[in-house]
Amino acid sequence: MEARTADTTELVDSTKKSNYHRNKVIKSIIFKVIMSLLILIVVFPFLWLLLSSFKYEKDIITYPPHIFSGKYTFQNYIKVWDTIPLLGYVKNTVIFAGATMLISLVLDSMTGYALARMEFKGKTAFYYFVMVSMMIPFMVYMIPLFIEMNKMNLLDTYTGLIVPRATTAFGIFMMRSNFVGLPRDLDEAARLDGLNEWRIFTKIMLPLSKPTLMALAVFTLTNNWNDLLYPLILTTTSSMRTLPAGLALFTGQHISFYGPVMAGAVISMLPLFIIYIFAQKYFVQGSAMSGMKE
Amino acid sequence: MEEIDTSVSKKRSFFRFWNQPKHAAYLFMAPSIIILLFFMVIPLIGTLGLSFFNINIFFTGTKFVGLDNFVQFFHDQRAINSMWHTVYFTLLETPTQVIVGTVAAAALSRTTLFNRFSRSVFYVPVICSLTTSGIIFSMLLDPNIGWIPYVLHQFGMSTPQFFRDATLAMPSIAVMTVWKNFGVTMTIMLTAIQAISPSLYESAEMDGANKKQQFFHVTIPQIIPSLGFCVMTNLIGSMQVFDQIYVTTAGGPEFKTESAVQYIYSRGFSAPYQLGYASAVATILFVIIAILSVSSNLYMSHKEKQMR
Structure with missing residues (x-):
């Protein structure tokens, strides 16, 4: 009698367990289906863009639309170089975004370092100045900036594009958080060894900050590479346009041809995409840092 | 010597x-x-x-006009509409992006191979420019070649001209912006969720809380500060919306999607090149954004103090 009760409880237990297990499997399948659908929504536009950029115009304009086509061609990629000065756009974007990234890495880390590890008069005021600067949108002061640049003859020059962006409040903030986190006794020991302040910064502090520097590098690179309004305002001639500005204007003029526009779009995002594949964690880190508050 | x-x-x-x-x-x-x-x-x-001057891009006939530009703003229906369109976009975009991003973060918080892959994929649109996203979506929504009208048609729905339709243009732009940016919210929220101490869940489990209860009573309260941050930055960012509108609709149809920044841009940098008046509109936009930033900052720090 007793044995039988024990048996039944065990049986009930095991069916409960298998029910629980089955539920878990079902839930995990549902979860994966929903996520895969979301992945499809994110990936499909890119995939379609990439494939279509290799199609003939008449294969792009079909109804119903097709994902694949029988024939592929480089024609769009050749056509886009002929229709718009794409090579010039690429060159301008590389110079603008690249130089801005390099200079701002230096300047932002210098300022961030001073705010994090030096004691001086007015430190709090400078810190608040940087924090408030982070909240001021570019759109609000773009008109006077345009006039300023015009008066200094810096419109349509690389200097004019690079200098205003050569430091960012967010970069300073990011580097400051990084330097605050480094051990206190490092610079004191170096100072006792007779290293000067610049050496302490370059030889000891910067090498320890490589991950944050990488994150800031990809962050500023992406921002400037993709920026539209800023280069649109500070450049007036077609030969000085960056990729987003050039493409945006091209789209406005030539939407009757889809293929070349698609090819241009692919070319404009390819470099960042390649960097993303190799340096993904730094991209993500930059975004995560932007959500950090003290 | x-x-x-x-x-x-x-x-x-x-x-x-x-x-x-x-x-x-x-x-x-x-x-x-x-x-x-x-x-x-x-x-x-x-x-x-x-904003106190009548000044054009060629610096001819510059004149001090006092508050005239601000007075003009309140009589300029197109300017006021552009502010409303901006608010409308913000109200569509911000909640959607925060919800999609947070739910994705919560669903993908455990580090499995599948989850890590999903996270990498969801971040890809973030590195793609709004210009490129705009181009892609113009084509996806294009009634001649696009997939979205085709798919809707297959389900027996009519196929509207998304970006050229007065009522659908702005929601389309908002959806596109969420598609492009929810990876940022997801990343920030993921960091917040992963920072929650596992002991909180353990004690909740010991108290007999199921997964749903755990989400609402452990996860949500712990991520409130980050959630607030995402809402705040999103609100402020959305108030500055420009790129995606410039590329897809350029403010049309009939200025129905013209945002405040778009209006400032077209007033100042295309005919009639009124830099003074455009500056006055920019000043008004700045005041609105500043009020938003300061009040949400105060609110957040107040909330945080309450929670301590």
Whole structure:
């Protein structure tokens, strides 16, 4: 009698367990289906863009639309170089975004370092100045900036594009958080060894900050590479346009041809995409840092 | 001989002076601060200054007009509409992005291979420019070649001209923006969720809380500060919406999607090139954004104090 009760409880237990297990499997399948659908929504536009950029115009304009086509061609990629000065756009974007990234890495880390590890008069005021600067949108002061640049003859020059962006409040903030986190006794020991302040910064502090520097590098690179309004305002001639500005204007003029526009779009995002594949964690880190508050 | 000596010692004392941290700090900061002053603070003051003038891009017939530009704003239906469109976009975009991003973060918080892959994929649109996203979506929604009208048609729905339809254009732009940016919210929320101590879940489980209860009573309260941050940055960012509108609809149809920044841009940088009036509109936009930033900052710090 007793044995039988024990048996039944065990049986009930095991069916409960298998029910629980089955539920878990079902839930995990549902979860994966929903996520895969979301992945499809994110990936499909890119995939379609990439494939279509290799199609003939008449294969792009079909109804119903097709994902694949029988024939592929480089024609769009050749056509886009002929229709718009794409090579010039690429060159301008590389110079603008690249130089801005390099200079701002230096300047932002210098300022961030001073705010994090030096004691001086007015430190709090400078810190608040940087924090408030982070909240001021570019759109609000773009008109006077345009006039300023015009008066200094810096419109349509690389200097004019690079200098205003050569430091960012967010970069300073990011580097400051990084330097605050480094051990206190490092610079004191170096100072006792007779290293000067610049050496302490370059030889000891910067090498320890490589991950944050990488994150800031990809962050500023992406921002400037993709920026539209800023280069649109500070450049007036077609030969000085960056990729987003050039493409945006091209789209406005030539939407009757889809293929070349698609090819241009692919070319404009390819470099960042390649960097993303190799340096993904730094991209993500930059975004995560932007959500950090003290 | 003596002269050289004093110059060397002068040099040395000069160096010693600037090598003290309390002085060196200014040298370290000088380039950044000068750039911020010249290319942000001065132009910012300039915006306010310009808004009292009638000034065009060719600097002909510049005239002080006092508050006329601000008075004109309140009689300028297109300007006021552009503000409303901006608010409308913000109300569509911000909640959607925060919800999609947070739910994705919560669903993908455990580090499995599948989850890590999903996270990498969801971040890809973030590195793609709004210009490129705009181009992609113009084509996806294009009634001649696009997939979305085709798919809707297969389900028996009518196929509207998304970006050319007065009621659908703005929601389409908002959806596209969520598609492009929810990866940022997801990343920030993921960091917040992963920072929650596992012991909180363990004790909740011991109290008999199921997964749903755990989400609402452990996860949500712990991520409120980050959630607030995402809402705040999103609100402020959305109020500055420009790129995606410029590329897809350019403010059309009939200015129905024209945002405040788009209006400032077209008023100042295309005919009639009224930089003064555009500055006045920019000043008004800035006041709105500043009120938003300051009040949400105050609210957040108040909330955080309450929770401690």
